[in-house]
Amino acid sequence: MIGRLTTPSKTPVSDDPRVIDGPRLILKTCLTRRESPIRPAKRGSRLNFDVLIVGGGIVGCAVARQLVTSNPGLHVGLVEKERSLACHTSGRNSGVIHSGFNQAPGTLKAKFCVDGNARLRAYCRSRGVKFEECGTLVLSRTEGERRVIRELERRGGLNGVPGLRIIDREELSRLEPNVVSAEALFSPTGSIVDSRGLVFSIAREAEERGAELIMGVKVVSLQVASPRVRVSTTAGDMECGLLINCAGLHADRIAKMIGLSRRYSIVPFKGQYYRLRDERKGLIRSMVYPPPDLEFPFLGVHLTKRVNGDIILGPNATLVGGREGYSIARYSVGDSLAMASFPGFIRASLNPRFARLVLGELHASASKKRFVERARELVPLIDEGDLVLDTAGIRAQLLNDRGELVDDFVLEWGHSSIHVLNSVSPGMTCAMPFAEYVVGQAIDRGYLNEG
Ligand SMILES: Cc1cc2nc3c(=O)[nH]c(=O)nc-3n(C[C@H](O)[C@H](O)[C@H](O)COP(=O)(O)OP(=O)(O)OC[C@H]3O[C@@H](n4cnc5c(N)ncnc54)[C@H](O)[C@@H]3O)c2cc1C
Numbered sequence: 001m002i003g004r005l006t007t008p009s010k011t012p013v014s015d016d017p018r019v020i021d022g023p024r025l026i027l028k029t030c031l032t033r034r035e036s037p038i039r040p041a042k043r044g045s046r047l048n049f050d051v052l053i054v055g056g057g058i059v060g061c062a063v064a065r066q067l068v069t070s071n072p073g074l075h076v077g078l079v080e081k082e083r084s085l086a087c088h089t090s091g092r093n094s095g096v097i098h099s100g101f102n103q104a105p106g107t108l109k110a111k112f113c114v115d116g117n118a119r120l121r122a123y124c125r126s127r128g129v130k131f132e133e134c135g136t137l138v139l140s141r142t143e144g145e146r147r148v149i150r151e152l153e154r155r156g157g158l159n160g161v162p163g164l165r166i167i168d169r170e171e172l173s174r175l176e177p178n179v180v181s182a183e184a185l186f187s188p189t190g191s192i193v194d195s196r197g198l199v200f201s202i203a204r205e206a207e208e209r210g211a212e213l214i215m216g217v218k219v220v221s222l223q224v225a226s227p228r229v230r231v232s233t234t235a236g237d238m239e240c241g242l243l244i245n246c247a248g249l250h251a252d253r254i255a256k257m258i259g260l261s262r263r264y265s266i267v268p269f270k271g272q273y274y275r276l277r278d279e280r281k282g283l284i285r286s287m288v289y290p291p292p293d294l295e296f297p298f299l300g301v302h303l304t305k306r307v308n309g310d311i312i313l314g315p316n317a318t319l320v321g322g323r324e325g326y327s328i329a330r331y332s333v334g335d336s337l338a339m340a341s342f343p344g345f346i347r348a349s350l351n352p353r354f355a356r357l358v359l360g361e362l363h364a365s366a367s368k369k370r371f372v373e374r375a376r377e378l379v380p381l382i383d384e385g386d387l388v389l390d391t392a393g394i395r396a397q398l399l400n401d402r403g404e405l406v407d408d409f410v411l412e413w414g415h416s417s418i419h420v421l422n423s424v425s426p427g428m429t430c431a432m433p434f435a436e437y438v439v440g441q442a443i444d445r446g447y448l449n450e451g
Pocket residue numbers: 054055056057058059060079080081082085086087088089090091092093094095096097098217218219220246247248249250251254270271315392393394395396423424425426427428429430
């Protein structure tokens with residue numbers, strides 16, 4: 001059990017048993033010193049932590065912030081393999097603070113999304129992170145879609161989404177004159193945020209309260225030497241009493257290093273975005289979604305805003321051959337073979353619905369024209385020439401050994417380690433209450449002492 005450190009060690013660094021063999025020069029961020037975002041750590045840095053977090057995305061940073069806030073004496077470290085925070089999903093998402101009507105009632109995501117929406121907006125207001133409360137619309141143009149938005153309205157009601165209602169064609173055209181639909185589900189709490197700015201703000205708070213953020217260091221293997229965990233990294237060995245794995249696209253691999261996540265594998269779905277040319281930015285004012293296919297955890301190509309005023313379209317959801325395969329050049333033979341040999345993937349491929357989804361998305365992503373056709377179903381005035389290729393993000397979608405796409409967060413508990421799997425959308429919106437939940441569960445299960 002990890003306790004609060006009441007008396008920091010006064011032993012000279014070189015004799016301190018808490019300093020273990022390893023590198024003497026590693027990169028650490030110094031988010032509080034604006035002039036130098038990354039600086040080398042001093043000789044003899046303590047590479048021995050009470051809690052070590054793997055992953056500098058929003059989940060890892062939110063967990064670090066929660067730990068040092070609720071337990072100020074704890075020595076918390078965070079290792080990130082890139083030289084900056086939020087280089088992967090947390091810095092490549094749509095930046096939408098979701099309202100919480102898409103999630104099935106009773107799931108962790110439903111609970112944390114509604115709570116997270118209110119808390120994130122309050123957080124952004126108090127910390128000066130750029131955000132905008134622009135509202136969300138889900139269109140309904142056919143009888144089938146009418147049923148879907150009523151199901152979303154029902155879910156939203158059960159989840160406690162405030163202000164959610166169905167609006168008619170007239171009200172819709174007052175809100176969005178360029179959108180044509182018989183009716184729409186309107187959620188006033190749908191908002192947008194500067195997602196990278198948000199991660200940096202949360203990380204800065206964690207660092208100010210004592211967490212050490214170590215950049216450019218990759219975890220390569222783990223060994224449980226009960227009750228501690230020995231962590232081998234590209235910069236040498238570290239040790240911790242509790243390891244919290246928030247490694248996003250690689251979280252299952254970190255868990256497998258100590259024999260966990262046997263039933264699961266992450267399959268990467270790439271979400272490509274386009275951006276409207278500046279002259280066409282006036283086409284929409286809020287966020288416009290098609291009704292989702294409730295059988296799959298994807299929302300379909302939609303139009304959202306960025307805090308700088310850009311309008312983005314996407315993401316689609318294309319199965320790709322690399323967990324960081326943002327472009328074909330970054331596809332990985334190893335990732336592709338690992339995915340293809342996972343029994344759950346083979347089972348999923350034999351499921352006609354899954355196969356249709358994957359092939360349909362592949363077909364649609366093969367040309368800009370098909371992407372535009374999807375966008376025009378929402379806003380008919382969009383032309384192919386209006387779109388400029390923009391960024392892509394990759395969804396760390398968990399697949400189980402039965403071949404099912406997992407919808408909710410999954411936490412696996414090992415000896416002295418906790419593993420966050422499947423932190424998929426709306427993971428950014430959920431991050432703060434989810435971090436509180438992870439730390440609360442760690443206390444309840446005896447992994448941490450309270451206070
Ligand atoms: C296309 C797309 C759009 C999305 N849009 C939204 C949205 O609008 N709203 C919303 O709420 N959610 C959205 N999401 C979901 C949200 O972005 C994610 O749930 C969230 O960012 C996940 O954060 P994370 O910290 O778990 O992962 P990440 O941000 O991927 O962070 C994990 C970190 O771990 C590091 N790492 C991995 N392996 C190692 C290792 N061995 N050693 C050290 N470090 C390691 C990685 O480099 C990475 O920085 C979207 C997701 C996608 C894919």
